[in-house]
Amino acid sequence: MLQKLSISNYALIDNLEISFNSGLNILTGETGAGKSIILGALSLILGQRAESRYFFNQQKKCVIEGTFTIGAFHLKQFFEDNDLDYEAETVLRREISADGKSRAFVNDTPVNLNSLKALGERLIDIHSQYATLEINDPEFQLLVVDAVAKHDDLLNDYRSKFRAYKKSAAMLQQLIEQSDKAKADLDYYQFQFDELEKAALSADEQELLEQELYSLNNAGEIKRNLLGAFYLMEDGETSAIIQLREAGHQLSSLEKFNPQIAELHQRLNSAVIELKDIAAEIENIEQRTQTDEARAEEVNTRLSLIYLLQKKHRVSTNAELLALQSDLSDKIQQAVFGDEAIEKLSKQLEVDKKDLGKLAAGLSANRIKAIPSIEKQVSEILAEMGMGNSNLKIELTSSNGLGPDGIDLVKFLFTANKGHALAEMSKVASGGELSRLMLSIKSLIAQNTALPTIIFDEIDTGVSGEVANKVGQIMEKLADNLQVITITHLPQIATKGRSHYFVYKDNESATTYTRIRQLTKDERVLEIAKMLSGDNPGESALQNARELLG
Numbered sequence: 001m002l003q004k005l006s007i008s009n010y011a012l013i014d015n016l017e018i019s020f021n022s023g024l025n026i027l028t029g030e031t032g033a034g035k036s037i038i039l040g041a042l043s044l045i046l047g048q049r050a051e052s053r054y055f056f057n058q059q060k061k062c063v064i065e066g067t068f069t070i071g072a073f074h075l076k077q078f079f080e081d082n083d084l085d086y087e088a089e090t091v092l093r094r095e096i097s098a099d100g101k102s103r104a105f106v107n108d109t110p111v112n113l114n115s116l117k118a119l120g121e122r123l124i125d126i127h128s129q130y131a132t133l134e135i136n137d138p139e140f141q142l143l144v145v146d147a148v149a150k151h152d153d154l155l156n157d158y159r160s161k162f163r164a165y166k167k168s169a170a171m172l173q174q175l176i177e178q179s180d181k182a183k184a185d186l187d188y189y190q191f192q193f194d195e196l197e198k199a200a201l202s203a204d205e206q207e208l209l210e211q212e213l214y215s216l217n218n219a220g221e222i223k224r225n226l227l228g229a230f231y232l233m234e235d236g237e238t239s240a241i242i243q244l245r246e247a248g249h250q251l252s253s254l255e256k257f258n259p260q261i262a263e264l265h266q267r268l269n270s271a272v273i274e275l276k277d278i279a280a281e282i283e284n285i286e287q288r289t290q291t292d293e294a295r296a297e298e299v300n301t302r303l304s305l306i307y308l309l310q311k312k313h314r315v316s317t318n319a320e321l322l323a324l325q326s327d328l329s330d331k332i333q334q335a336v337f338g339d340e341a342i343e344k345l346s347k348q349l350e351v352d353k354k355d356l357g358k359l360a361a362g363l364s365a366n367r368i369k370a371i372p373s374i375e376k377q378v379s380e381i382l383a384e385m386g387m388g389n390s391n392l393k394i395e396l397t398s399s400n401g402l403g404p405d406g407i408d409l410v411k412f413l414f415t416a417n418k419g420h421a422l423a424e425m426s427k428v429a430s431g432g433e434l435s436r437l438m439l440s441i442k443s444l445i446a447q448n449t450a451l452p453t454i455i456f457d458e459i460d461t462g463v464s465g466e467v468a469n470k471v472g473q474i475m476e477k478l479a480d481n482l483q484v485i486t487i488t489h490l491p492q493i494a495t496k497g498r499s500h501y502f503v504y505k506d507n508e509s510a511t512t513y514t515r516i517r518q519l520t521k522d523e524r525v526l527e528i529a530k531m532l533s534g535d536n537p538g539e540s541a542l543q544n545a546r547e548l549l550g
Contacts, residue, residue: 001483002124002453003089004067009056010044011037012514018501019518024479026497027487027516028527033503034514035487039126039457042066045092046124047117050102058098065093068123073452075122082115092116092123126455127438135438136425141410144441145394147448149370151363155405158359162404165352172345179342182335189335193328199305201318201325206306209299216296219289226286234279241279244272353402360406367396367408374444381440381474386467387433389418435459436471443474446481453483460490468492491531495548500524525549 007016012034029035044050044064055062071088079086085107093105094116104116111119127134134140146155182189215222234241251265310316313324371394382390393413401407413422416433425434439459445451460471472493478484479498488494499518506513519527528545529537537545
């Protein structure tokens with residue numbers, strides 16, 4: 001339900017705020033007063049495109065904001081899918097700057113125009129005399145049948161399982177394509193895998209071999225420098241260790257004179273022991289370091305193989321080669337055993353398809369039962385609105401396969417005149433007839449399911465007298481189940497409203513403004529009287545207005 005609409009800086013509106021009520025809301029006013037402007041502003045928060053040339057003040061931005069209560073419309077999933085905060089009282093806002101840039105918000109969260117439009121379509125349904133596309137839409141026609149069939153649980157169960165079925169079918173197709181490709185490339189994959197497996201690679205092998213080869217290639221220089229270091233530390237006549245020992249002897253003779261010298265002597269002895277260990281390590285490494293041309297050639301050959309494989313597969317490490325080997329193994333397994341997975345999923349899909357077929361058959365049976373009731377009730381409502389010779393026929397045929405809503409295809413055929421052939425509604429009905437047909441259909445839907453707010457924009461064009469009164473009664477009945485906002489010029493319809501709003505031009509200042517106000521009881525009598533007899537209604541018109549208002 002639309003609770004409140006705020007409009008700022010749009011067309012003839014500087015600032016305007018309307019609070020709507022539940023039930024039937026009536027908007028009246030002279031032609032050109034701005035009723036269509038209000039609808040145009042409302043359409044902006046429903047995702048329609050905007051042009052800055054319609055701004056009241058080109059120096060300011062246009063802001064349209066609508067507050068809705070949405071608890072009855074099962075929209076939580078929509079909010080989750082679009083990453084929006086769900087609120088039972090939701091605010092849609094649109095801001096358009098003077099340069100034409102537009103921003104849209106749902107509960108203060110920025111959204112794109114498509115998301116705003118998708119949500120707006122679930123909250124407001126604007127129907128004018130010329131807006132007949134929806135009634136010819138097969139999806140809408142199927143929605144009508146499903147609403148009367150009252151099988152929401154069955155339909156939701158089918159849709160959920162159909163989505164899962166389509167997902168599994170897509171997965172099966174992907175498995176088949178992957179398996180076919182794997183089979184076509186099996187020999188190539190096997191050759192590559194065998195080559196890598198034969199190489200018996202390890203992750204850190206390359207670094208170790210490169211270090212070993214470097215040592216082998218420089219063994220002579222390494223040995224010479226190690227021997228030189230050992231000689232200077234321990235083996236030479238004046239080696240560092242011999243000289244440090246002599247220094248120790250010198251210190252030992254002085255310990256009796258100064259206790260600190262004894263501590264230094266002990267530290268010097270510890271240094272000699274550490275140097276001896278270092279010298280021993282150097283000697284050990286020197287003895288292990290050998291010039292081994294055979295080993296160098298072996299390491300070189302191994303590294304050449306590693307470098308060749310890395311270049312061939314466009315990688316730079318053994319870890320990447322091992323990852324490639326694992327991937328090749330998976331592809332080989334898929335080629336060898338992929339048919340098993342395909343067969344298993346195919347069998348499951350056959351079972352799922354049979355289950356869906358049973359659910360679809362149940363939906364079809366319910367729809368077939370509902371169709372005569374729809375045809376009968378719509379004809380009765382149309383007869384009340386002066387279209388007693390009209391005839392609605394609903395054709396239900398089966399499609400070639402399962403669809404999102406079952407196996408059924410729905411087509412509404414219509415004629416407004418006795419003896420004329422049934423045809424698609426857009427081809428045989430006038431704008432006024434289509435409007436009354438849509439009113440009757442939506443009246444029927446509203447008895448069975450929650451609909452968004454419906455706005456009728458002068459769909460009463462072309463009717464008068466008792467027919468207009470009947471149209472008003474249908475709207476009044478429709479408003480028992482949902483919020484209806486109707487723009488009308490007919491007093492017979494205007495009197496049926498629970499709330500009555502008057503749209504007018506304010507010409508008192510230098511600039512013309514569009515204004516709106518909710519009429520009091522007395523103001524409403526006067527407005528209805530004016531609609532009956534003109535700007536200066538007499539007592540008889542006022543009395544007639546009181547009688548029409550009940």
